[in-house]
Amino acid sequence: MNLFKAAFSISAFTLLSRITGLVRDAVNAALFGTSATMDAFWIAFRIPNLLRRLFAEGAFSQAFVPLLAATRAEHGDAPTKALIDAVATVMAWALLLTCALGIVAAPVLVWLLASGFDPATTDAAVLMTRWMFPYIGCMSMVALASGVLNTWRRFAVPAFTPVLLNLSMIAAAWWLVPVFERRGIEPVYALAAGVMIGGVLQLALQVPALLRIAALPRIGLSGSGLRAAWAHPGVTQILGKMGPAVLGVSVAQLSLMINSQIASWLGAGAVSTLVYADRLMELPTALLGVAFGVVLTPQLSSAQAKQDWDGYSGLLDWGLRMVLLLALPCAAALLVFAEPLVATLFHRGAFDAKAVQLTSFAVMGYGIGLLGLVGVKIAAPGYYARQDMKTPMRIGIAVMLLTQVFNALLVPWLGVAALALSIGLAATVNAGWLLHGLHRQRLWRPTAGWLAFALRVLLASTLMGAGLAVAARRIDWVALGAHELQRAGAMALAIGIAVLVYFAVLTLSGMKLRELLRRRV
Structure with a gap:
């Protein structure tokens, strides 16, 4: 398997997801701006998403995927299917209880x-939290399906799945918002309905994909079925690993909770400002960090099972080089080209010039820490593939405390933008700490040529960033909002030239990109 092609296939679908996500947010921004009602929606939507990232895509996936890959590599498909059935049964019962409790505990x-x-x-x-809380149930089962499909190297469906949520919310904004307005219902509630419809569609998409690989879970609906599933040794092992993993993932989610709390005290619109900035930050982190992390985790688990430590180190080294190659220019773009990006994507309707300015500052904060935010996605699987959940947990706790130190120092000075900057700075510390541990254990041994490679990437990113900075200053991107197509064309042209400059400089400096992109396992 060509690692870059596998990651690229995920990134292509992820790009589609992020583009539709940006369209979704542009529609929402035009309709509701950074208003108090939009703040309420984002908080309500964040609650099931926090739990999804904490349990489903966080602790559960970190414990489940390595065990699933190891079980398939060592024992074959039949025992692996039994593991899937048992885990799905326990998860389904747990989700029913969780959703009921969440609806009651919404206040x-x-x-x-x-x-x-x-x-x-x-x-x-x-109210919107109660409407959307069952979304966590849908997405947890989607996370299980994604883990199975990725282990079978079927990356397309999991990568495409989020597109359905975005399309559902866009449809709700266009069609349900006017209906709610005519009936005297708060229009933003239409977005909550769109989220639930999207969750059901995402879950339904997994069924045919799992059927094709004969891995559709058989869920035990009776008490005896639950008891049998609970007694499965794989379930016991996953639950044992999830404890430290929950603590490790929860520190990152706790930082987000604290940031939401702080933002709620910074005035109406602060929460929404941070969310819109998140969307631009999540574009490169999803395209790069998540895509490469998804591809590398099963391969690292397989190398671990085979005790192939040279292969293990080589996989990590390749992933880290790809992160530097692709994330550093993205960081430069977010830092110097934030206002053109925000203005072009969101500046219309209720999203005014002040919202553009505040959101741009937050985007710049994320740009400073983007390398760390993406790097964590590559470094952490180096521990999870070895079933080491405790080390990332300990580091995460320290980083969470450091984030709050940054907040205390920076929020009085920079306001809502400081919340983004604090997360970025702390993520950089987190990534460096994780990499230091991998290097100290000799799990990652940097291959020859790292310094020359890094200098070439730095040179190309600097020249590209300088060009984008000139374009950002020479054009009044907010005033250009009177000519939407002209503004969009100017942004596309600036970014297109920047990409050409970046790769031209890399090529002229002697970097052999083909060798890096042809890495196979």
Whole structure:
């Protein structure tokens, strides 16, 4: 398997997901801007998403995927299918209980994330939380399906799945919002309905893909079925690994919760400002960090099972080189070209010039820490593939505390932008710490030529960034909003030239890109 082609296939679908996500957010921004009602929606949507990242895509995937890959490599498909059935049964019962409790506890959950809201905004957030909480059930089962499909090297469906959520929310904004307005219902509630429809569609998409590889889980609906699943040794092992993994992932999610709390006290629109900046930051982290992490994790687990430590180190080294090659220019773009990006994507309707300025500052904060945010996605699987959940957990706790130190120092000075900057700076420390541990254990042994490689990437990124900075300053991107197509064309042209400059400089400096892209396992 060509690693870059596998990662590229994920990135292509992820790019489609992120493009539709940006369209979704552009529609939302035009309709609701950075208003208090939009703050309420984002907090309500963040609650199931936090749990999804904490349990489904976080602790569960980190414990499940390495065990699944190792079981298939060592024992074959039949024992692997038995493991899938047992895990799915336990998960389904746990999700039913979780969703019921979440609906009841919605007021407490909203208060934990945004105690600074006024009563009307709080009430709206509570109601939408109750509407959307079952989304965590859909997405947890999607996470299980994605782990199975990725282990079978079927990357396309998991990568495409998020597109359905975006399309559902876009449709809700276009069609349901006017319906809700005519009936006297708060229009933003239409977005909550779109989220639930999207969750069901995402889950339904997994069924035919799992059937094609004969891995559709058989869920035990009776008490005896649950007891049998609970007794499966793989379930016991996953639960044992999930404890430290939950703690490790929860520190990152706790940082997000604290940031939401702080933002809720910074005035109406602060939460939404941070969310829109998140969207631009998540584009490169998903295209690069998530894509390469998804491809590398099963391969690292397989190398671990075979005790192939040279292969293990080589996989990590390749992943880290790809991160530097592709994430550093993205970081430069977010740092110097933030305002053109934000203005072109969001500046229309209720999203005014002030919102552009505030969101641009937050995007720049993420740009400073983008290498760290992406690097963690590559370094952490180096531990998870070896079933080492405790080391990332310990590092994560320290980094969470460091994030709050940054917040205390920077928020009074920079406002909402400081929340993005603190996360980026702390992620950089996190990535460096994880890499130091991998190097110290000799799990990652840098191959020859790293310094020359890094200098070439730095030179190309600097020249590219300088060109983008000139374009950002020479054009009034907010005023150009009177001519939408002209603004979009100018941004596309600037980015296109920047990409050409970047790769031209790399080529002229002697970098052999083909060798890097042809890595196989």
